Amino acid sequence: MQDVSGVVWVATVLGIVGLLLFDFFFHVRKAHVPTLGEAARWTSIYVSIAILFGVGVWIFGGNQMGAEYFAGYVTEEALSVDNLFVFLLLLSSFKVPRADQQKVLLVGIVVSLIARTGFIFLGSALINSFAWVFYLFGLILLVTSGNLLREQHGDQEEKPDNFVIRVARRVLRTSDEYDGDKLFTYQDGKRVLTPMVLVMVAIGGTDILFALDSIPAIFGLTQNVYLVFTATAFSLLGLRQLYFLIDGLLDRLVYLSYGLAAILALIGVKLILHAMHENNVPFINDGESIHVVEISTALSLALIISILLITVVASLLSPKGRTQTYVAAAxxxxxxxxxxxxxxxxxxxxxxxxxVEEARLKSLPEKYRAQIRAEDELMALLHRAHQLHEQRVAAGTCFVPESAGSREARA
Known part of the structure; x- marks a missing residue:
């Protein structure tokens, strides 16, 4: 299976395209807010498909290829979860209604998958032609790891902004308001783009930029183009469902970036060690191979899973993470x-x-409640929400909500 046949490639691509079309026509075409049960069900289905595919790789390709696929898939999935933080900020920044967010995410995923496929074949061609590319990829991952650690001390709530978003805002002239999930609408009798187009470009373009980290990372675990492509594709396929499943928990994962920084650093070191072993750069050891101990794929997989488990468990048990979750949700x-x-x-x-979130905030230790009360912007935001609700109740345009306790008792 090292040299995958054209028939297998075609069948795989058709299967992935079929999953995307199924997702669009049966879930995304009609705008709606996915329930937690729906998101959990389809996330588990997509993860199961990825795992079953990996089992097939293990059976027909052997232990080495199986380990390489799962190491690549787990790493790409972990990086995808980190990307969801940015998606959440983007959708909030563009004020996309909840029911319309599914289509935005799916289009962004398709654009990303097409672009990443191009990056994968480009990366493979570079690796096959120039052994020094392993040094370059390794350095990229080490720099990215350092950036992740540095960002932990920055402002996590600032609006995302990058070259793609700035260009899109400047080039695409859109209407001021959304028209459902339509891409075009009429404004002053003229057919114009809606902000939905701008959001899709921002999501797709931002995800392409993420590929600059993730593609070198997976090439550090396997150089088999078929495995790189399938692990990347399966990690993206379930990203939309995963977003709606865990967006309430994203802020809870306060240590995830530390874990991802450790994983990227591990793969970066693995790539550089491999580059030293395969060395043919004239000014390094006179172009001769350097005998070093390389990190095996099996060890990489074990370390990646261990790091993720430690960071996720530590985040879930952290009072800081719980506070951050409640504040961000409110x-x-x-x-x-x-x-x-x-x-x-x-x-x-x-x-x-x-x-419910306000009740949870009140249940926190006094140390954290005092910090929350000191956030004037948050307090003003909550006060405005209560004022608007009271106005709507007085006008008869809103129901009086049950208390959390009465609803739970009725359930």
Missing amino acids: RRHATEFLDIETDPAYCDEIFHKLL
């Missing part, structure tokens, strides 16, 4: 209630969620 629900959502029934649901 801020997000208040913003949605005030500025984004317009459907009365969904606004009632959002306000109920906001009350």
Whole structure:
């Protein structure tokens, strides 16, 4: 299976395209807010497909290829979770209604998959032609690892901004308001683009930039183009469902970036050691191979899984993570209630969620409650949400929500 036949390639690509089309026509075409059960069900289905595919690779390709696939898939999936932080900030920044976010994510994923496929074949061609590329990829991952650690001391709530987003804002002239999930609408009698196009470009372009980290990372675990492609594709396929499943937990993973920094550093070192073993750069050891101990794929897989387990468990047990989760959720629900959502029934649901988050904030230790009360912007945001709700109740356009306790008792 090292030299995968054209028939297998075609069948794999058709299978992936079929999954994307199924996702669009049966889930995304009709705008709706996915329930937690729906997101969990389809996330588990996509993860199961990826695992079953890996089992097939292990059976038909052997232990080495099986380990390489799973190491690549786990790493790409972990990096995808980190990317969801940026997606969350992007969708909030562009004020995309919750029901319309699915289409944005799916289009962004398709654009990313096409672009990453090009990067994969380009990376493979470079590796086959120039052994020094391993040094370059290794250095890229070490620099990225350092950047992840540095960002932990920065502002995690600042709006995402990069070259793609700036160019898109300048080039694409859109209407001021969304028209559902339509890409075109009429404004002053003229057919114009909606902000939905701008959001899709921002999501797709940002995900392409993420490939500059993830593609070198997976090439550090396997140089088999088929395995690189399939591990990357399967990690992206379930990303939309995963977003709706864990977006409430993203802020809880306070140590995930540390874990990802360690993983990228590990793979970076692995790549440089491999480059030294395969060395033919004239000014390094006179172009001769350097005898070093290389990190095996099996050891890499074990270390990657261990690092992820440690960082996730530490994040979930951390009082800081719990506080950050409640604060971010309260801020997000208040913003949605005030500025984004317009459907009365969904606004009632959002306000109920906001009350639940406020109750959770009050359950935190006094140390963290004092820090929250000191956040004037958050307190003002919550106050405005309560004022607007009272106005809607007085006007008869909103239901009075149940308390969290009465709803749980009724359930």
